Amino acid sequence: MSINRRQWLQQSLFASASILLAGSPVAVGCASEKPRSLREKDNLILLNWNENPYGPSESARKAINDAMKFMNRYPDEAIEELKDKLAAKNDLSRENFLLTAGSTEVLSLLGQHVGLQKGEILTPFPTFPTALRFGERAGASIRKVNLDANDRVDLDALNDAITSKTTLVFICNPNNPTGTELPTEDLKRFCRNVPSNVLICVDEAYMEYSVAGVEGSMLSLINELPNLVVCRTFSKAYGLAGLRMGYAVSQQKNIDALRNRHLGFELSTGWPPVVAASASLDDPDFLDMCIAKNEEGKSLLYEAYDKWGVRYNRSSTNFVYSRDDRFESNLLDKLRNRGILITKWPTMTDHIRVSIGKPDQIKKYIEVAEEYLV
Ligand SMILES: Cc1ncc(COP(=O)(O)O)c(C=O)c1O
DSSP, X not given: OOOOHHHHHHHHHHHXXXXXXXXXXXOOSOGGGSOSSHHHXXXXXXXXXXXXXXXXXXXXXXXXXXXXXXXXXXXXXHHHHHHHHHHHXXXXXXXXXXXXXXXXXXXXHHHHHHXXXXXXXXXXXXXXXXXXXXXXXXXXXEEEEEXXXXXXXXXXXXXXXXXTTEEEEXXXXXXXXXXXXXXXXHHHHHHHHSOTTSEEEEEOXXXXXXXXXXXXXXXXXXXXXXXXXXXXXXXXXXXXXXXXXXXXXXXXXXXXXXXXXXXXXOOSSOHHHXXXXXXXXXXXXXXXXXXXXXXXXXXXXXXXXXXXXXXXXXXXXXXXXXXXXXXXXXXXXXXXXXXXXXBOOTTOSSEEEEEOXXXXXXXXXXXXXXXXXX
C-alpha cells in the first residue's frame, strides 16, 4: 500500500493523539533511579537501566563517522541491507523483519495492536512492563501469572491460563527483572502448544548474555509458527542503547500488520543506528568481550552477596536481582547520595536490581552497599 505525505502525517498525528489521550508517557522505574541532568549523569555510576558500559564498539563508531556523508538522505536502502544481514544470519528473509527505534517500539506496537481490539494479554509476573502498559492504555485487559518459586516463568501455569479470551501471551526470556532463563526446549514446546489464533511475543532483549546464547532463540520457530513474534535489541549486549535500534521478527503478515500500526513504512530509525548495528553484527570480538566482562562483574557481585548472606538469582542477563529484608525503602536514595544508581521496582519492597557495570564500578557499589547492609 502506498500513501502520500499528507495521509502519512494525518495517520501519525492520529496515532500520537490516541497515545496522548490514553494517558501520560510511559513511566519507567521510579524517580530516584534517574539522573537529574546530563551533567549529573556523567558523574554517576549507572547500574540502573541495564546499559552496556563498553559500547558502542570501535567499528560502530567508525561506521557512524563514515555515514556522515549520507546524513541528508533517508536511510531506506541501509535499512533493507541491515534486514538482509539479519535475515542471512537467521535463515530468514527481509520480509520477516521490522526495524524500529529500540525494541520498546515493537512492544508498544504489539500492546496497542491488542488494546485496539480490546483483547487480553496473558503475562508472567513480574516481567518487563512496556507491552502491558501500552496494551492497557489502548484498552487491553492484562492477566498475570506469578513466576514460580525460583523466579522463573511458570510455563505450565501460563499454559493452563490460556482461554478463548487470550489474544497475546507475552514472555520475556531471559526475564527482566529476575534475570532467569527458560530451558530452550521447554519454551519451544510451550510456543508450539499455544493455539494458532493466539499471538506469542518472546522478548529476547538479553539473549546474547544467556546460558543458551542466541542459539537458544525462538527465531528458529519463525517459519513454523504463524503466531510468533520475537523482539530483539541492539541496546544491551551490542551497547547501542542511546542510538535506539531494535527489531521485530515474525511471519510477513504479522510484520505487515505491525508496520501498518506504525507509520506505514519504516523510518523511525536513522543512519547512525542502522550503520552502527550493521557494523556491530560484523564485530563478534566486541560482543565476546562485553559478555566476558559481564560475567566478571556478575562474579564480583555473587561473591559479595554470598558473603553478606543476600538471596539472589544467578543471572542470564547483564543485571542481578536479589532479595533481602535489609533492602529498605530508602536504600536507593542512600546509594544515590553516594553517586550510585540502582533499581527497585515500585511494586516490590524487598528486592533490588543491579546492572552489571565495569568491574571497578561494581567494586564501588559493593564497598558502599556493604556499609548499609552488613
Ligand atoms: C526486557 C526488555 N525488553 C525491551 C527493552 C527495551 O529496550 P530498547 O527499547 O532499548 O531496545 C528493555 C530495556 O531495558 C528490556 O529490559
